[in-house]
Amino acid sequence: MSAIERCRVTGSTDLQPFLDLGDTPLADALVDPDNRPENEAHFPLELCFCPESKLVQITHDVDPEVMFVDNYLYFSSFSDQVAQHTRAHAEQLVESRGLGPDSLVVELASNDGYLLRHFVELGIPVLGIDPAPDQAAAAREKGVPTLEEFFGVELAERLVAEGKQADVIIANNVMAHIPDPNDFVGGMKTLLADDGVITVENPYVKTLIDHCEFDTIYHEHYFYWSCQSVDVLTRRNSLVLNDVQHFPELHGGTLRWWIGHHEDRSDAVLSYLADEKAAGLDTFEYYADFGRRVDGVRAELKRLLSELRAEGARIVGYGAAAKGATLLNATGIGTDLVEYVVDRNPHKQGLLMPGTRQPIKDPSFLVEDRPDYVLLLAWNFEKEILDQQSDYREQGGRFIRPVPWPEVVA
Numbered sequence: 001m002s003a004i005e006r007c008r009v010t011g012s013t014d015l016q017p018f019l020d021l022g023d024t025p026l027a028d029a030l031v032d033p034d035n036r037p038e039n040e041a042h043f044p045l046e047l048c049f050c051p052e053s054k055l056v057q058i059t060h061d062v063d064p065e066v067m068f069v070d071n072y073l074y075f076s077s078f079s080d081q082v083a084q085h086t087r088a089h090a091e092q093l094v095e096s097r098g099l100g101p102d103s104l105v106v107e108l109a110s111n112d113g114y115l116l117r118h119f120v121e122l123g124i125p126v127l128g129i130d131p132a133p134d135q136a137a138a139a140r141e142k143g144v145p146t147l148e149e150f151f152g153v154e155l156a157e158r159l160v161a162e163g164k165q166a167d168v169i170i171a172n173n174v175m176a177h178i179p180d181p182n183d184f185v186g187g188m189k190t191l192l193a194d195d196g197v198i199t200v201e202n203p204y205v206k207t208l209i210d211h212c213e214f215d216t217i218y219h220e221h222y223f224y225w226s227c228q229s230v231d232v233l234t235r236r237n238s239l240v241l242n243d244v245q246h247f248p249e250l251h252g253g254t255l256r257w258w259i260g261h262h263e264d265r266s267d268a269v270l271s272y273l274a275d276e277k278a279a280g281l282d283t284f285e286y287y288a289d290f291g292r293r294v295d296g297v298r299a300e301l302k303r304l305l306s307e308l309r310a311e312g313a314r315i316v317g318y319g320a321a322a323k324g325a326t327l328l329n330a331t332g333i334g335t336d337l338v339e340y341v342v343d344r345n346p347h348k349q350g351l352l353m354p355g356t357r358q359p360i361k362d363p364s365f366l367v368e369d370r371p372d373y374v375l376l377l378a379w380n381f382e383k384e385i386l387d388q389q390s391d392y393r394e395q396g397g398r399f400i401r402p403v404p405w406p407e408v409v410a
């Protein structure tokens with residue numbers, strides 16, 4: 001597998017690498033213990049910066065058909081925080097856009113219908129688009145019609161030819177996952193009604209760098225977006241980035257970008273663009289020392305876990321998350337340090353973490369087994385998880401937060 005030679009947005013060959021996390025397995029490819037390959041496929045996990053697109057992207061492509069279809073186990077509906085966030089988003093759209101029975105709301109990567117179900121409940125026509133069969137089936141059970149396809153210009157043109165035009169297009173946590181952003185956004189432009197709006201949500205690259213959230217880097221995430229890079233991409237596809245909202249508590253720090261056919265820029269988006277310019281997000285220097293800081297975090301985490309184990313403590317993990325797979329594999333944390341991982345997604349229980357092979361169990365096992373420490377692999381849900389695990393904590397169990405700096409938190 002060779003590194004890309006051109007930026008996936010601009011085609012520029014001026015790609016500047018700044019982080020190498022080594023060869024790691026696909027973060028979502030949990031392993032079936034009854035059918036475990038000797039060593040599942042590993043791929044180089046490196047980041048580079050393109051000064052033309054102002055975009056951070058991984059240097060090696062993995063076939064999307066391999067990553068997102070056969071055993072993709074991410075279901076959006078396993079977080080109360082995400083559920084509350086998406087309900088508020090739906091309500092904001094219905095009110096601000098005056099949606100009703102003659103509207104059409106389309107979600108790209110609609111997963112298990114976690115968001116579109118809110119519009120269905122209000123009698124607003126929806127269409128989900130997601131290539132993962134299990135998630136699409138779960139969405140249909142919620143009354144969300146779903147196309148099991150990858151989205152791009154070709155599908156958008158087919159939908160328009162059928163008389164469909166979207167008043168709202170929602171793309172939550174997907175614009176990091178698509179190998180061809182111009183085709184993806186070009187499809188949005190084709191499908192969007194003239195007075196329609198697109199909302200795109202993704203973790204914010206500035207938070208990733210500033211808070212050393214290196215574990216949110218995995219092959220499923222081709223891109224790590226800033227307002228500047230979204231601005232470049234949308235303008236290249238004759239759309240306009242008009243507004244931005246910040247959700248610092250979601251997935252470690254998420255931005256929601258509001259995009260349309262016509263310019264109507266808010267003070268918020270102008271302020272974010274100016275702040276990013278002032279912080280140097282459009283320069284290599286801003287990213288240059290990230291690799292060194294990540295090395296420091298990885299070394300400290302391994303030291304802390306090794307020290308606790310040497311004292312006779314037992315350590316397990318919470319959250320069979322994609323970020324957990326990167327953290328364990330990129331830091332070299334095997335079952336000698338973290339015995340097993342718990343996760344409340346039943347599709348993941350009974351499987352093994354990719355690469356490091358920790359077995360995945362139900363979170364109720366924590367109270368039964370009483371390990372001394374739990375490494376928060378899903379640290380982005382720290383409050384929700386600690387509240388939920390009050391019984392384990394009352395038994396004296398303690399959690400370890402791995403980033404921005406490893407520490408025992410509670």
Ligand code: DWN
Binds near residue numbers: 173384
């Ligand atoms: O882009 C993506 C980000 C936004 O979400 C997707 N590619 C995949 C996903 O990343 P992730 O796999 O790191 O997801 P989460 O949602 O951060 O992972 C949380 C894991 O923890 C899930 O497997 C569900 C589980 N969980 C749990 O066991 N108990 C979650 C909560 C809130 C809980 O209480």
